[in-house]
Amino acid sequence: MGISNFPMITSLRTTLKEHGLKDTQPRRFVLQALEKLKKPASPYDIQKWVDAKGGSINAVTVYRIIETFMRIGLVHRHPCDGHFSLCSMPHKKGHHGFLHCTSCGKTQEFHDEQLCKAEERVARTLKFRSSTHVSEILGTCAACAA
Amino acid sequence: MGISNFPMITSLRTTLKEHGLKDTQPRRFVLQALEKLKKPASPYDIQKWVDAKGGSINAVTVYRIIETFMRIGLVHRHPCDGHFSLCSMPHKKGHHGFLHCTSCGKTQEFHDEQLCKAEERVARTLKFRSSTHVSEILGTCAACAA
């Protein structure tokens, strides 16, 4: 098990190319915002972050980029904090794990092989061809418990 | 492993009482809608369902009831279909499992002990006091694959 790392901007170009997509500044902005914010963010959070950095990005564009990124597995949504919030990053096997503290709101990413395997077994048993799977654990983090 | 069942309206009264909440018609409506729809529903879906059954419920009330139900663990949100969509039902141990078909949009609920255990282990390892955990598997169901 290990805490996940965020992908470098440099590899974005490659990832996009693999899917026949263009490497544009707005896309780099969005990825960078998600990397730096280090926690689930709303489209608006992303736009704000870009603005704060002296850049500029249209809200509609943010929505569309998120949609694209979701499609190619670069980002995804969270069950815990409503509508269009995002988690941060892609995992090798399509498995995403999160711990979300309902007290301080922070989210920690994790990866666990055994859990991943269990999910794949469930899918198999129910004749389901899985592409990605998500685990989200809600509760109280160590800091907040103290 | 087994597919989950939905709780009876009759037990709602008890659950509510345990949390010091009142047993009202709108609350029964919402629960019944989620039971009968048998898949994640938006607040609007719920209102429509109630209307269709000849009942009536205010949209704001639906939002507030959802909020309350989430708080006491009766329902929760989905990572796969946007904003305020809901899954349906409570699980004994706070573990919720879902298979969501990205082709037909249907969601199937499941419960798996091993997976549940794995999630609890992860939480323990990371000094996290978990209350609920969710697994969502995205992919293609048997029917759509054929």
Place this chain on the structure above:
DNA sequence: ACTGTAAATGCAATATTATTGCTTTTACAA
């Protein structure tokens, strides 16, 4: 049963978030 009271609901207004159609700009292949 009756009644007082806190909780829940409804209503109206508003805020927030997301989508759509169309035009302009941009990445990138030839």
Place this chain on the structure above:
DNA sequence: TTGTAAAAGCAATAATATTGCATTTACAGT
């Protein structure tokens, strides 16, 4: 370079969610 499809921007609108306050309702204690 330059042509072209894809992406981004813009403006308008739609859908979704929230808030404050008035009214109604569940239910505990008579």
